[in-house]
Amino acid sequence: MSDQIFPLRIGRVSTFVVAVWIGVFLVLPVATLIVADLGLHDVTRILGQLSTWRLLWFSAWQAAVSVLVTGLISAPITWLIGRHHFRGRSILRAVTTVGFLLPSVVVAAGIQAVLPSAMQYSVPAMVVGHAYFNMAVMVRVVGSRAELFDDRIVGAASLLGASPQFVWRTVVWQSVRGSVISASVVTFVFCFTSNAVVRLLGDPRRSTIESDIARRAFGIGDISGATVLALLQLFTVAAILGLASARWAGNDRASQGTSPKLPGIPSHHRTTAGAIIVGTTGFVVAPLMALVWRSFHVGETFSLEAWRSIFEPMFLSTIRGTFRIALTAGVVGMSLCVLATLAIVQLPRLGRVVDALVMLPIAISPVTVGLGLILTFDTGWFDWRAGWWLTVIAHSVVALPLAVRVLLPAWRTTPHGLHRAAANLGAGAWRRLVDVDLRRMKPAMTAACGLIVAVSLGEFGAASLLSRDGAETMPVAIARLLSRTGDAFRAQAFALASLLVIVCLMVLVTVEIALMRGSRAARR
Amino acid sequence: MFGGAALTVRAGERLAIHGPSGCGKTTLLHAIAGLIKIESGTIHVDDEDVTLTPPHRRGVGLVFQDNQLFTHMDVADNVSYALRVLGMSKRLRREAAAEWLTRVGLQGAADRHVSELSGGESKRVALARTLAGSPSVVLLDEPLTGLDDQLHGRLLADVRELFDHLGTTVVHVTHDRAEGAALCHRSVEFESVAHHGFHGSRPPD
Numbered sequence: 001m002s003d004q005i006f007p008l009r010i011g012r013v014s015t016f017v018v019a020v021w022i023g024v025f026l027v028l029p030v031a032t033l034i035v036a037d038l039g040l041h042d043v044t045r046i047l048g049q050l051s052t053w054r055l056l057w058f059s060a061w062q063a064a065v066s067v068l069v070t071g072l073i074s075a076p077i078t079w080l081i082g083r084h085h086f087r088g089r090s091i092l093r094a095v096t097t098v099g100f101l102l103p104s105v106v107v108a109a110g111i112q113a114v115l116p117s118a119m120q121y122s123v124p125a126m127v128v129g130h131a132y133f134n135m136a137v138m139v140r141v142v143g144s145r146a147e148l149f150d151d152r153i154v155g156a157a158s159l160l161g162a163s164p165q166f167v168w169r170t171v172v173w174q175s176v177r178g179s180v181i182s183a184s185v186v187t188f189v190f191c192f193t194s195n196a197v198v199r200l201l202g203d204p205r206r207s208t209i210e211s212d213i214a215r216r217a218f219g220i221g222d223i224s225g226a227t228v229l230a231l232l233q234l235f236t237v238a239a240i241l242g243l244a245s246a247r248w249a250g251n252d253r254a255s256q257g258t259s260p261k262l263p264g265i266p267s268h269h270r271t272t273a274g275a276i277i278v279g280t281t282g283f284v285v286a287p288l289m290a291l292v293w294r295s296f297h298v299g300e301t302f303s304l305e306a307w308r309s310i311f312e313p314m315f316l317s318t319i320r321g322t323f324r325i326a327l328t329a330g331v332v333g334m335s336l337c338v339l340a341t342l343a344i345v346q347l348p349r350l351g352r353v354v355d356a357l358v359m360l361p362i363a364i365s366p367v368t369v370g371l372g373l374i375l376t377f378d379t380g381w382f383d384w385r386a387g388w389w390l391t392v393i394a395h396s397v398v399a400l401p402l403a404v405r406v407l408l409p410a411w412r413t414t415p416h417g418l419h420r421a422a423a424n425l426g427a428g429a430w431r432r433l434v435d436v437d438l439r440r441m442k443p444a445m446t447a448a449c450g451l452i453v454a455v456s457l458g459e460f461g462a463a464s465l466l467s468r469d470g471a472e473t474m475p476v477a478i479a480r481l482l483s484r485t486g487d488a489f490r491a492q493a494f495a496l497a498s499l500l501v502i503v504c505l506m507v508l509v510t511v512e513i514a515l516m517r518g519s520r521a522a523r524r
Numbered sequence: 525m526f527g528g529a530a531l532t533v534r535a536g537e538r539l540a541i542h543g544p545s546g547c548g549k550t551t552l553l554h555a556i557a558g559l560i561k562i563e564s565g566t567i568h569v570d571d572e573d574v575t576l577t578p579p580h581r582r583g584v585g586l587v588f589q590d591n592q593l594f595t596h597m598d599v600a601d602n603v604s605y606a607l608r609v610l611g612m613s614k615r616l617r618r619e620a621a622a623e624w625l626t627r628v629g630l631q632g633a634a635d636r637h638v639s640e641l642s643g644g645e646s647k648r649v650a651l652a653r654t655l656a657g658s659p660s661v662v663l664l665d666e667p668l669t670g671l672d673d674q675l676h677g678r679l680l681a682d683v684r685e686l687f688d689h690l691g692t693t694v695v696h697v698t699h700d701r702a703e704g705a706a707l708c709h710r711s712v713e714f715e716s717v718a719h720h721g722f723h724g725s726r727p728p729d
Contacts, residue, residue, distance in 0.1 A: 420559050421592035423579040425657055426609040431580075435605075440596045 010429055011346030014339035015354050021336055022357045022400075025393050029372025030234075030364060033227045036375060046228035056232065059208040062123060063191035066130035067184050073131045073283070074138035076276040081139060082146030084273070085262040092277060093139065094512055095284050100136035101451070101508050102288075102501060103458020105475040107133055108200035109482060109497040110287030113294045115201075126202035130194060132287065134187040135280075141186070145179035147262065185244040189237055193365045196460040196475070200482055209233045210461070213367050218465060223375070230368040237363050288501055295494035299487040306491035310499065315477070315492075319499070322474040325388055326456040329395035333452035334445060336396055337403040338438070344404070345411050358404045366398050366461030374465060391466045391473065395456035402455065403448040410444035410518055411437065443518030450511035454504050474500050531712065533661070535570075538687060538694040540704030543714025549697040550589065552714075553663045556695065557586045570660050580609075585659030589666045591650040593638040599625070599649055600634035606657025624652040629682055644675045651683065655690070662687075664696040668703060680706055 046052050074096075081093050099107055111129050112120065119125050149172070157167045195210045202208075207215060209229050217226040265273045295306050309315065340358045344351040361369065373390055414437055422432045438445070460475040467476045474496055481493035533539045543549050554560045556567055558579035566575045574582050593602050601608075603624050604617035612620070622634055628648040633641075641649060647667060654662055667683075668676050684707050687694060698704050704711045 415592070417588060417590065417592040418594060420554075420579075421586075421588060421594070422605070423559065424557050424584070424586045425606040425653065426580045427605075428578070428580050431609060436594070442596075 010433060011343050011350070014343040015347065015350050018336060018340045018343060018354055019357060022360065022397070025373065026360060026364065026369060026397050029376045030230075030368065032376040033230060033368070033372045038224055038227050042224040043228055046225050047232075052229070052232070055207060055209050055212055055229070056236070058206055059192050059210075059233075062126065062208065063130075063188045063194075066127050066134070066191040067187045069127050070131040070134045070138055070187050071180075071184065074135045074142075077135075077280040078139050078143045078146065080265075080273055080276050082143035083149070083262065084265045086265050086273070092280070093143070094508075095281055096139045097136040098284055098288075098505070098508070099132045100134065101454055102504050103460065103475050103497075104133060104194075104196035105200065105460050105478045106291070106458060106497045106500050106504070107287065108197045109478060109493060110291040110501075111201060112482070113290035113494060114287050121201065122203055123206065126194075126198055129197040129201045130187075130191045132283070133194075133197065134190055135284075137187050137190070138183045141183035142176060142179045145176050149175050151263075181244070185240065189240060189362075192240075193233060193237065195365070195367060195464075196479065200479060209236075210365050210367055213365070213371065214461070214464060217367070217371050223371070226371060230365070230371065234364060234368065241363065291494050291501065292498045295491055295498045298491045303491065305488065306495035309492055310495045315496065318472055318474055318477050318496075321388060321471055322457060323503075325391050325395065325473060326453045328389070328392045329399065329456040330449045330453040332392060333396035333399050333403055333456075334449040336400060337407055337448050337452070338441075338445065340400065340404050341407045341411050342433070342437075344408060355404075358400050361398050362401050366394065366459060367465065369394050369397060370462030370465035373462070388471065391463055392456075394462040394466060395459055396452070398459060398462060399452040399455035403452050406448040406451060406515075407441065407444050410441055414440055443514040446514035447511045447518065450507050450514065454507045454511070457500060457504055457507070533693060533695055535693055536691045537710065538692075538696060538708040540696045540698060540708035540711035541714050542699060542701055542704055542711055543697075544699065547714050549714055550665055553586060553665050553695065553697055556661070557584045557663060558582045559586075583660045584663060585654035585657055585661070586663040587647075587650050587654050587665060587667045589669060591646045593641075593646060593649060593653070595638055597638070598634070599630070599636045599638060599641070602638060602649055603634075603652045603656050605653060609657075620656060621652075624656045625649075627655075627686060628652045644671055644679055647671070647679060648682075651686075655686075655692070661693045661695065664694060664698075666698050667696075668698075668700075676703075683707065 077092070077096060081089060081096075108129055111125065111132060115125055115128075153171055154167055157171050158164075162170065192208070193210045194208055195214060198208050198211045199214075202211075209232060213226045213229045213233070216222040216229065296302055296304065298305055310319070340354055343354040344358075347354070373394055377390060418436045418440075419432050422436050427435060458475055459473075460479065463473045464476050464479065467473055472480070478493045478496050478500070481489045481496070531539075541549055541552070551560065555562050558567075558574065558577060562575065566573055568574065569582060569584060574584075594605065597605070600618055600621035603621040604612070607617045607620055618634065622631070625631055625633055628651055630645060630648050630652070633645065633649070638646065638649065651667065668679055671679060680703060687707070694708065696704060696708050701711070
């Protein structure tokens with residue numbers, strides 16, 4: 001006897017649509033990059049230059065230092081959130097996530113606004129930017145793992161004669177090691193492929209591979225050089241992820257458990273905890289406050305001029321265009337996300353292929369996606385670059401991995417029995433999909449849609465290549481204004497960035513509320 | 525799995541199927557409802573072969589052992605779900621739901637969320653939800669399991685009265701012989717069905 005509740009046809013249709021979308025708008029552009037504009041001489045030309053290897057070396061070591069600094073900055077708050085229960089804990093955790101979800105251009109502009117002038121445009125400034133951006137990864141990944149750690153095992157080890165150092169090394173570290181490594185690898189990849197933070201905060205004489213791809217493609221028109229670098233980056237990231245997964249896979253699986261009840265903060269740790277909360281909140285909030293403060297000042301003088309100017313027709317069309325792209329990307333990306341998740345949940349084998357497909361954009365940087373899209377759809381009978389929808393397509397692809405990761409756990413919690421009940425009450429396959437899955441999934445879908453909108457609002461890499469003059473997105477406009485000389489331009493950049501912060505925070509609060517509702521519904 | 529056994533239930537008859545845990549009682553009900561595909565044999569409802577008919581077109585209602593209420597809908601939406609599938613308007617659905625809730629003794633519960641219901645109330649809602657779709661046959665999968673004695677007795681009496689009134693054809697799976705005897709006209713023993721078929725009284729003519 002076999003279950004006949006899930007007709008596989010819906011899953012297969014979903015797989016087809018997702019595969020076509022990813023194939024046409026991600027794989028084909030990258031393949032076009034390789035096939036159309038690349039000869040062996042380009043590869044030897046770029047790989048034969050010492051500067052290419054310097055780029056790779058700089059990208060790698062700044063990423064390694066950024067991981068270390070992110071770890072050091074995140075460790076106290078991760079310990080506090082991961083090992084203690086206290087009032088405001090979930091708010092504090094949401095605060096630490098803000099940096100990750102805000103547009104990288106905005107984060108960079110905010111940090112630029114607080115840094116002393118001696119530190120502007122330097123490698124340390126860039127590293128601080130990366131730490132700000134990636135703190136959420138450490139707190140979420142390591143903190144969630146630390147929550148599962150049961151203190152009683154430390155007592156058990158001590159009773160067996162182990163010293164505190166020995167217990168730390170053999171018990172505590174072993175239980176969080178996997179998550180620390182995962183978070184470090186993810187942070188390393190993000191910093192290795194960083195673009196906006198490098199361009200806005202870093203030393204202008206030094207580039208990462210990603211920022212050099214953009215420079216070559218956009219600045220000097222060396223498309224084949226940019227392609228070789230994009231491939232070099234793609235292979236390096238794939239190698240890092242492959243190596244990490246082969247070397248450290250299963251680290252967490254070995255020690256999974258149910259979450260024990262967390263203790264409150266002991267009285268002798270209250271001062272330390274207070275200092276950590278104030279320090280972390282200050283680290284997150286100060287750049288955003290500075291952003292707003294600086295938007296009201298031209299030079300040292302208080303002025304509303306920047307805010308007034310961003311609502312003039314030129315900027316207003318930028319703002320409208322950005323929202324139009326973000327909202328459309330939200331709808332398109334959400335539809336793709338639902339189809340992909342459906343295929344992953346319904347089809348055991350093909351679902352794994354779809355899962356791998358939707359994760360592809362993590363390994364392929366937005367700049368590479370943008371470059372590939374231009375080369376594929378801006379030639380011959382296509383002239384899509386003139387249309388804003390190419391940016392929508394890029395954003396729907398770039399945000400897909402994150403959105404699917406939000407929707408997938410929620411979908412997997414749908415009790416199979418509800419499908420049986422609906423079928424028994426007369427609901428066909430599509431009706432069950434709508435009534436049981438999609439209706440239950442509403443909070444998670446709202447959250448996923450919100451995340452796509454937030455990603456699209458702040459996405460810089462692909463948009464910087466796809467936006468044309470006069471139709472640029474807000475992050476591209478911010479970066480352009482920041483690169484110009486003059487206090488008035490900087491104030492305009494800060495005003496636009498402040499506006500983007502306000503909108504993104506509103507979207508993110510919606511996402512958090514939706515996720516909270518979703519987890520409450522799942523507990524019912 | 526059922527070893528060539530044949531089982532016939534007459535229209536309007538209530539049949540109890542007894543048997544120990546794990547002998548396949550629930551599997552049998554799920555096969556009749558079309559939730560699982562059978563490898564051999566046939567299933568007929570109202571003299572029509574429904575073996576290959578998908579579950580949503582069989583007209584067979586099932587009250588699940590664990591109710592399987594839709595947690596993302598309120599009580600009225602749960603009860604009237606089958607009517608919604610048929611395309612009935614919201615107003616008529618709410619009226620029908622209110623009527624069915626009254627019949628199962630839950631008047632005024634329409635707007636409550638299913639997570640607020642007690643065990644006995646959930647059972648009543650599950651029963652109303654199944655009956656609201658007017659199925660040809662109602663399958664009951666240990667519907668009164670897990671209730672305390674007082675509640676069990678009260679619900680059993682209510683369900684019997686309701687079925688007497690409606691004249692519904694019922695297949696009732698239970699390990700509780702007294703419950704089967706109280707609710708049904710006839711019972712069969714499922715113990716050795718895997719090898720020897722059903723044992724029990726013949727269906728009435």
